[in-house]
Amino acid sequence: MQLQTEIKIKPFAEKLSHTGKILLLGSCFANDIGKCLHNAKFDVCINPFGVIYNPFSIANSIELLIADTKITENDLLQYNELYYNFYYHTSFSSVEKQSALGKMNFANRQGSEFLKNAETIIITFGSAITYKYRKNNKIVTNCHKLPACEFEKCVLNIADIVKITNTSIQNVRAVNNKVNFIFTVSPVRHLSDGSHENQLSKSRLLLAVDEICKNNRQCQYFPAYEIMMDELRDYRFYANDMLHLSSLAVDYIWQKFSNAAISDESLKIIDEIEKIFSAKSHTAFNPDSAEHKKFLKTCFEKTRQMQTKYPFLDLTEELEYFSS
Numbered sequence: 658m659q660l661q662t663e664i665k666i667k668p669f670a671e672k673l674s675h676t677g678k679i680l681l682l683g684s685c686f687a688n689d690i691g692k693c694l695h696n697a698k699f700d701v702c703i704n705p706f707g708v709i710y711n712p713f714s715i716a717n718s719i720e721l722l723i724a725d726t727k728i729t730e731n732d733l734l735q736y737n738e739l740y741y742n743f744y745y746h747t748s749f750s751s752v753e754k755q756s757a758l759g760k761m762n763f764a765n766r767q768g769s770e771f772l773k774n775a776e777t778i779i780i781t782f783g784s785a786i787t788y789k790y791r792k793n794n795k796i797v798t799n800c801h802k803l804p805a806c807e808f809e810k811c812v813l814n815i816a817d818i819v820k821i822t823n824t825s826i827q828n829v830r831a832v833n834n835k836v837n838f839i840f841t842v843s844p845v846r847h848l849s850d851g852s853h854e855n856q857l858s859k860s861r862l863l864l865a866v867d868e869i870c871k872n873n874r875q876c877q878y879f880p881a882y883e884i885m886m887d888e889l890r891d892y893r894f895y896a897n898d899m900l901h902l903s904s905l906a907v908d909y910i911w912q913k914f915s916n917a918a919i920s921d922e923s924l925k926i927i928d929e930i931e932k933i934f935s936a937k938s939h940t941a942f943n944p945d946s947a948e949h950k951k952f953l954k955t956c957f958e959k960t961r962q963m964q965t966k967y968p969f970l971d972l973t974e975e976l977e978y979f980s981s
Contacts (some may be wrong), residue, residue: 662887666723666913669838669877674922675699676969677776678902680768682718684710684783686843686881688974690903691779694933695912697785697927698970705768707746710783710847712865714798715819717744718768723828725769728761743790743797750801773832780822783843785813785861786850794980812858818865826873838876839918840866844885844910845902852936881917926967933960933975953979964968 672961673679679701681691691703695889705722709715721744733740733754740757741750749764751757786968787796788808801810829836842862859882868940870876885894885906892899894906902910915924941949957979964972 664860664880664884664888664913666880666917668916669839669918671875671877673699673777673918673923675923675967676772677781678702678774679777680771680775681779681781682709682715683779683841684708684843684845684846685755685901686783686841687779687781687970690781690841690881690911690914691906693914693955697923698846698921698972700931701967702768702969704746705764705771706744707748708800711785711796711813712782712818712822713745713787713796714765714863715780715782716825716942717796718798719772719825719829722769722772723832726765728758728765729931730758733757738800741794741801743799743801746799747801766913769813771897772829775833775934775977777837777839778829778970779839779841781843782818782842783860783863783867784847784850784855785812786847787813805914813861815861815865815868818861819868822865822869823872825827826869826876836875838873839879840870841879842866842882844882869884877918879914881910881914884913926970929963930970933963933972937975937978 675698677700679694679699680693681687681701681703683704685708688703688708691701694701695703706718711720717761727810728742732742734742738751738752739750740754741747742757742761745761745764749760751760787810788800789795790797791807791809791810796811797808826838842859846852847858850858863882866878870878885902887905889909893903894903894909896903913929919927933956936959939952941952943949957976960979961970962973962978964970
């Protein structure tokens, strides 16, 4: 008996491997998949500017990374004693000007390096709704809790999303011709704008991404939105806010993503890594016993052998744990 609607996903033509860098940009779902890739020991850079929801701001962030933009004091604004920039998440803000600049420029350098050397860029669109700062008529990435009256709510149309994203792809390929793109639409709902508005927004994103992937080489779509809506259509797969995904839902979608998008060789590596993680999470009944010390020594040796076998992995943390 079939008790759920399964989303069939064809294996990707271009698959992820542990030897390539991966840049992730977009909504909090990009963070979720990015963390899964990080835990699987892929070389990733996750949202260097923080979470970004709309395609325009994602495109703007890409342009900043391509140019390796340096943020100066003239680019900072101040509100509630915090220095901030509309293109960066609130976590970059600081009461000290130099601290804010330091965090922003470090993120720029790291993200720029990843973009120019990435094997894959994963982009997750979260919402077609944007906000313009009335004083300069520019779309912001983050409103930084300024009064709502200072912003104008706007909705991107499909043609605009396709146009700005196609331009971003072309500009990225001008500095990194080998890169592959994976697009997703975030399954996280934005109900603050209303349920109907959220559906219209997601529809625009889905139609735009379909057009983008048809018109550009080495662009693939992963149906995270469809998996959540059809396969996991139950509130037990949501977090307590009933909007974001639960850890179970993230794990499920990660499994589907892995099977479709990750190479066979890297899947084997992940299996070996999971065995190391399992050993690391083992709770000893008597940590000082000779038996437990022997267990740690064996685990250290297995991890060391794996590090030798796969020198592109970073198992420093695991080696230090077992050697301690």
